[in-house]
Amino acid sequence: MSTIQVITKDVAPLVSADAVEALRPEAEKALSMLHDGSGAGNDFLGWVKLPCETPQSLLDDINATARSLRENCEVVVAIGIGGSYLGAKAVIEALGNSFAPYLNSGTPVLFAGQNIGEDYLYELIEYLQGKKFGIIVISKSGTTTEPAIAFRMLKELLEKQLGKAEASKRIVAITDAHRGALRQLATEEGYKTFVIADNVGGRFSVLTPVGLLPIAVAGYDIEQLIDGARLMQLEVANPSRDNIAMTYAMTRNALYRAGKKIEILVNYNPKLHYVAEWWKQLYGESEGKDHKGIFPAAVDNSTDLHSMGQWIQDGERSIFETVISVNSTVHALEIPYDDANLDGLNYIAAKRVDQVNKMAELGTRIAHVDGGVPNILITVPTINEHFLGELLYFFEAACGISGYMLGVNPFNQPGVEDYKRNMFALLAKPGYEKETEAINARLK
């Protein structure tokens, strides 16, 4: 049995256990749609069985490629946006030392192509001057604007430093199996490549090479990550009463229908900040459509108890919280005794810092529930590759179920095209002549 637990008693009294239970038939139907492919977006269900279907040979290939990059590069830049950025970033930040960039150890993985910041790119290129660096470029088409700009510039820099032939050995492309600009370039230049499957969308791609290669380069155990995901895949595949993905999906839909429009994902460990960012994409992009969907937000506590805490305690009663509680820290640190005790902390001397953190967490959950904020609690034994694998797959499965329960296609993102179309029109991209004319007329 999975070691992750989902505890929902604190959504009462707003939503009773019976009210949650009443949604079980819907959740069962949604789960079956994920497995029999009878729902909307059924051409993007590759993630459902992906962990158990991932061959060892693929993991070996990724690990060998990562090793080669680590041996040949001082730093590796992963170029990608959206799901081609957030999954790897989430796992690497969760597992890394809080002060990793200051430690000058290992092979840092930097990110590019996740924004169009001119200063960001300028400073990245400045930093890479004279450094042995490698590139992982992640794009299904090879033409997405943000990563394409970054890749064009970093490829040029690398080729200037090493020549075209040598540069090609330090570039890995993760792209479509057959089509697209990046596949063509990779073939021409002889890049090592991995495939983005047609049936796995970006926000569900963390457990494919898209996420796994940067994570492996950063030095983490992708076999353990996949093992954890496999365990969870098996655990939430069937409509049992213990299916925690169904429990989470049912509970959050019950809360939404009862008027709770904002879900705040809460952590008490700053390393989980980007797991929350990944979760925001997963749920926001899957559910935010047809003028529906829970608004996903996140806080890092106890930091944000001194920021958003006041609003959460006393603002509009339109929110619920989902707390990720990590049972055990990696390191151990005791609060020292102090003779003078001016700060009055001796009552917690000899306690572990995390014991205090846990009481902040429990005290906050009680205060927020008392204040009218329903609470879902997700417990995770500790932060390592295995449990992250469980957690990521759990959130993916619950998202698929939840989106179908909401009555949307959880696997498309039509709204993302709207800004792109305007941007291309404004930039007078070939093929957008009509749109350019229209938008210019409008702006006059």
Next chain:
Amino acid sequence: MSTIQVITKDVAPLVSADAVEALRPEAEKALSMLHDGSGAGNDFLGWVKLPCETPQSLLDDINATARSLRENCEVVVAIGIGGSYLGAKAVIEALGNSFAPYLNSGTPVLFAGQNIGEDYLYELIEYLQGKKFGIIVISKSGTTTEPAIAFRMLKELLEKQLGKAEASKRIVAITDAHRGALRQLATEEGYKTFVIADNVGGRFSVLTPVGLLPIAVAGYDIEQLIDGARLMQLEVANPSRDNIAMTYAMTRNALYRAGKKIEILVNYNPKLHYVAEWWKQLYGESEGKDHKGIFPAAVDNSTDLHSMGQWIQDGERSIFETVISVNSTVHALEIPYDDANLDGLNYIAAKRVDQVNKMAELGTRIAHVDGGVPNILITVPTINEHFLGELLYFFEAACGISGYMLGVNPFNQPGVEDYKRNMFALLAKPGYEKETEAINARLK
């Protein structure tokens, strides 16, 4: 005249210019309450005239102290939470190199006491072993749990490394003028100190030594920061039609009353991420009370166009956006021409990266407004100390006005006490015996 502009035409058609204008009398009244002290929380209005009242001698003292810390320390740890963390963090991140931690230059300012992460503190202490480090400890009372734990541990480490006398020269305390544990300790140990005024709350303290000293240690020009704030103070002191703080406060209240419950602060420059975090505390803690208040959220674009973008475009129509648009970047970078042009980017070759970014921004604003998301646009000439000073004071002034228009006391935070009371009860803090008994009975 200030160089920051606030453009509100795109809140129509939901909210007409007349509807915004109808709130002018309320905004005028709120502004006068800030200046005559006739409103709730009037013992916390020190920030209103603070920039113009900041003596040069204080800035000189802060700069001299910062210089001494820089000369004597490889790294300085700023210990504080809430407003004693976010203001300095926001300015330092906005002005710093995107890859600063990798550059091994200057005196990095690290932060502690803004969480109770055992692994975070453990890794910080591990990193500081054998390093020449200094401490800026920021706490009005000296007994706030998070910073008090961090300070107790780092002080012990520093004293072990250097002895008590030498350690005292590398510790600066920013605290109450007369009272409290930290003031007493500073007097006993002979720390250099700066004062937290009684009439300036934490979230309004970035332009006091609380924010200024860490910013100066990081190498930035606090005189320019204060100069910008002074300009803005004078600009928004009077109820003229050009008062942009009134404009912003009126517009967001009109949107809130029209049913827009979530405000998303949007940037297109990742360096502004923590300015948004600072803004979330400022507005969330000031307005989120009495079951009222706009829910503050933030996105970093174009990164988050591939995450929250779908929700914003097509989710529930309960949101509006406030975009911070930075006119000019600091560096210049052109997109190169590429003969093969497989990625199809040659149509933007020779353009500055920021030109593309600006079209992403404009294209997104148009798409979101078309999709039913009203838009407020705040333009800033560039990111430097001066304009940050203007921007920070602008947001403070608008927050005071907006909070009074909402009908709350914008200067208290009663809800923050609730989790603390429970935490102290759970930790059996002396003086909380009754609460401990009650909470234990409840948890049985």
